[in-house]
Amino acid sequence: MPELRYFEAVNQALQEELARDERVFILGEDVGLAGGTFRVTDGLMAEFGSRRVRDTPIAEAAIVGIAIGAAMSGMRPIAELMTMNFGIVAMDQIVNHASKMHYMFGGQVTLPLVIRAPGGGWTQKAAQHSHCIESWFVNTPGIRVVIPSTPYDVKGLLKTCIRSEDPILFIEHEMLYSTRGEVPEEEYLLPLGVAEVKRPGRDVTIVAWSKMLHEALKAAELLANEGIEAEVVDPRTLDPLDMDTILGSVLRTRRAVIAEEGWRNVGMGAELAARLQEHLFYDLEAPVQRVAAADVPTPYARNLERLALPNAQRIVEAVLKITL
Amino acid sequence: MPVPLADQLQLYRNMALIRRFEEGVAEAYAEGFIGGFTHLYIGQEAVATGAISAINHDDYVIGTYRDHAHALVREISPRALMAELYGRVTGVCKGKGGSMHFCDPERYFMGGYAIVGGNLPLAVGLALSIQMRNEDRVVMAFLGDGASNQGVFHESLNMAKLWELPVIFVVENNFYGIATDVRISSAFNEIHRKAQGYGMPGHVVNGMDVIAVREECEEVVKYVRHGSGPVLIEARCYRYQGHSMTDPGRYRSQAEADLWRKRDPIPRLAKQLVQQGLDASRLDAIQREVNEAVQDAMRFAESSPEPPDEALYEDVYVESYGA
Numbered sequence: 001m002p003e004l005r006y007f008e009a010v011n012q013a014l015q016e017e018l019a020r021d022e023r024v025f026i027l028g029e030d031v032g033l034a035g036g037t038f039r040v041t042d043g044l045m046a047e048f049g050s051r052r053v054r055d056t057p058i059a060e061a062a063i064v065g066i067a068i069g070a071a072m073s074g075m076r077p078i079a080e081l082m083t084m085n086f087g088i089v090a091m092d093q094i095v096n097h098a099s100k101m102h103y104m105f106g107g108q109v110t111l112p113l114v115i116r117a118p119g120g121g122w123t124q125k126a127a128q129h130s131h132c133i134e135s136w137f138v139n140t141p142g143i144r145v146v147i148p149s150t151p152y153d154v155k156g157l158l159k160t161c162i163r164s165e166d167p168i169l170f171i172e173h174e175m176l177y178s179t180r181g182e183v184p185e186e187e188y189l190l191p192l193g194v195a196e197v198k199r200p201g202r203d204v205t206i207v208a209w210s211k212m213l214h215e216a217l218k219a220a221e222l223l224a225n226e227g228i229e230a231e232v233v234d235p236r237t238l239d240p241l242d243m244d245t246i247l248g249s250v251l252r253t254r255r256a257v258i259a260e261e262g263w264r265n266v267g268m269g270a271e272l273a274a275r276l277q278e279h280l281f282y283d284l285e286a287p288v289q290r291v292a293a294a295d296v297p298t299p300y301a302r303n304l305e306r307l308a309l310p311n312a313q314r315i316v317e318a319v320l321k322i323t324l
Numbered sequence: 325m326p327v328p329l330a331d332q333l334q335l336y337r338n339m340a341l342i343r344r345f346e347e348g349v350a351e352a353y354a355e356g357f358i359g360g361f362t363h364l365y366i367g368q369e370a371v372a373t374g375a376i377s378a379i380n381h382d383d384y385v386i387g388t389y390r391d392h393a394h395a396l397v398r399e400i401s402p403r404a405l406m407a408e409l410y411g412r413v414t415g416v417c418k419g420k421g422g423s424m425h426f427c428d429p430e431r432y433f434m435g436g437y438a439i440v441g442g443n444l445p446l447a448v449g450l451a452l453s454i455q456m457r458n459e460d461r462v463v464m465a466f467l468g469d470g471a472s473n474q475g476v477f478h479e480s481l482n483m484a485k486l487w488e489l490p491v492i493f494v495v496e497n498n499f500y501g502i503a504t505d506v507r508i509s510s511a512f513n514e515i516h517r518k519a520q521g522y523g524m525p526g527h528v529v530n531g532m533d534v535i536a537v538r539e540e541c542e543e544v545v546k547y548v549r550h551g552s553g554p555v556l557i558e559a560r561c562y563r564y565q566g567h568s569m570t571d572p573g574r575y576r577s578q579a580e581a582d583l584w585r586k587r588d589p590i591p592r593l594a595k596q597l598v599q600q601g602l603d604a605s606r607l608d609a610i611q612r613e614v615n616e617a618v619q620d621a622m623r624f625a626e627s628s629p630e631p632p633d634e635a636l637y638e639d640v641y642v643e644s645y646g647a
Contacts (some may be wrong), residue, residue: 073457103420141640164643
């Protein structure tokens with residue numbers, strides 16, 4: 001199987017779907033001539049033209065709003081936000097409009113819309129360019145949240161999302177774009193709402209997604225050296241959420257650690273911990289642990305940023321706390 | 325081209341229907357049948373009526389939270405609209421939307437939106453669809469004077485003109501953004517001239533004169549349909565009631581309100597019709613017909629069932645993924 005980098009897998013998914021369905025088009029900042037800030041849309045304007053790979057002004061609310069208007073009239077737009085941070089500028093269009101319209105109009109309007117945006121810290125981008133805010137959108141009914149961690153997952157999930165009838169926030173991670181993984185040459189689609197056990201183990205379950213999935217896998221390696229077998233579960237999509245796989249894993253291991261790059265307060269980890277105790281209170285051997293970002297705006301200084309963000313070592317510490 | 329008599333009668337009928345519908349809404353609101361925020365269009369009837377009469381039935385209309393009139397002019401049945409206001413399952417959005425969120429894509433009424441200016445990028449997106457598919461359609465987007473101070477107004481005008489999209493922005497300038505006078509909220513309150521900042525034609529029209537609105541819009545629609553790019557029209561008008569049902573409107577003087585009521589668009593057109601030789605009894609018959617339609621709508625709404633409990637979780641998503 002050929003190896004692709006994550007950004008190349010996204011590019012392939014976009015290319016294939018643009019070629020398959022002429023209603024699909026891309027709009028966003030620097031997506032056309034420049035080929036995307038992270039090279040994700042490289043070559044697509046040359047192949048599909050400037051009408052279907054459309055450069056826009058820096059106007060995130062309008063980018064998302066225009067995509068909504070196009071989606072409600074039969075097109076299948078993919079709006080790219082250069083980074084998740086700028087999605088905050090488009091919050092009104094995402095939360096007040098895209099997430100609400102199907103419901104508040106009694107099902108008469110459908111929005112086959114994908115909003116792609118990369119997030120994440122780790123390279124000293126400071127407070128306004130390091131957001132991992134997926135939990136904000138999981139808290140909002142009416143929009144799906146998909147957050148793949150590998151080239152294989154990102155391609156198969158993105159193709160499914162582009163064919164979906166619902167608005168979807170598709171969150172990539174800036175630090176994952178250059179990572180490599182096997183991607184089949186033949187076409188494949190991955191279903192939403194299906195988690196994957198990325199590493200089996202019997203002693204503790206680590207739930208992690210996006211870049212933290214890779215930190216969790218590193219942690220599992222370190223723990224294996226200590227004789228602790230960690231099972232690593234990647235939900236891949238946070239809405240819909242495959243609770244069955246997560247509960248099944250924790251029911252076997254009886255211990256759980258949730259690792260996320262977003263803030264700890266009222267984060268996705270808090271939601272998962274609540275659900276685990278609702279379903280498995282009497283089966284748990286130890287309190288559910290959360291590993292997350294420090295509740296501070298992300299600092300610039302390298303040492304402070306490393307203190308603020310969670311990593312494999314923190315995951316190991318959390319696991320040791322409940323397994324020793 | 326002068327507006328034919330039959331069309332003038334239709335304009336009269338639609339304005340009379342809007343006025344009577346809104347009076348019925350006010351009564352039902354006072355009796356507790358309607359909840360939430362409800363914004364009446366009384367006084368502004370000539371704008372929606374004249375503007376929408378200038379487009380085809382398959383051109384898109386997209387509105388704001390003050391959307392009852394636009395839906396009525398799009399010929400959505402008063403029964404379905406009143407039932408929506410009563411929160412009944414027979415409502416145009418199954419009782420899920422209410423006053424501010426009427427919608428009927430089959431009649432190309434693409435919804436009412438309650439975030440000021442929020443519908444404008446959607447209008448541009450509808451127009452982008454039209455352009456990408458080479459359709460013979462235009463978009464008519466309604467907004468208020470207040471929306472012209474929002475960021476997305478400027479983003480939307482810029483991108484509509486940048487891509488030469490077929491949109492007509494109709495500003496219903498009733499001079500108040502809720503309670504705040506346009507003169508103390510907009511640095512430049514000749515709203516139609518804001519279009520010039522984007523190289524877009526901007527026109528102003530007397531929004532209390534339905535014939536003037538119709539004639540202006542016919543010209544503009546021709547220009548936009550021809551592919552010449554977007555246009556903004558400012559229609560100056562006045563809402564007689566408060567911003568919403570809970571607003572007593574203390575920020576406006578009686579003298580100002582009296583002045584505008586003298587310009588009322590409905591008697592104005594009635595007078596013109598009689599001058600053209602129309603028998604006044606025809607207008608009385610129209611009034612009786614719309615009175616009956618509104619009464620029928622209220623009876624229908626009151627006797628309709630509320631949405632069933634199962635509806636709570638319906639239509640959140642199209643696809644369920646078993647999760």
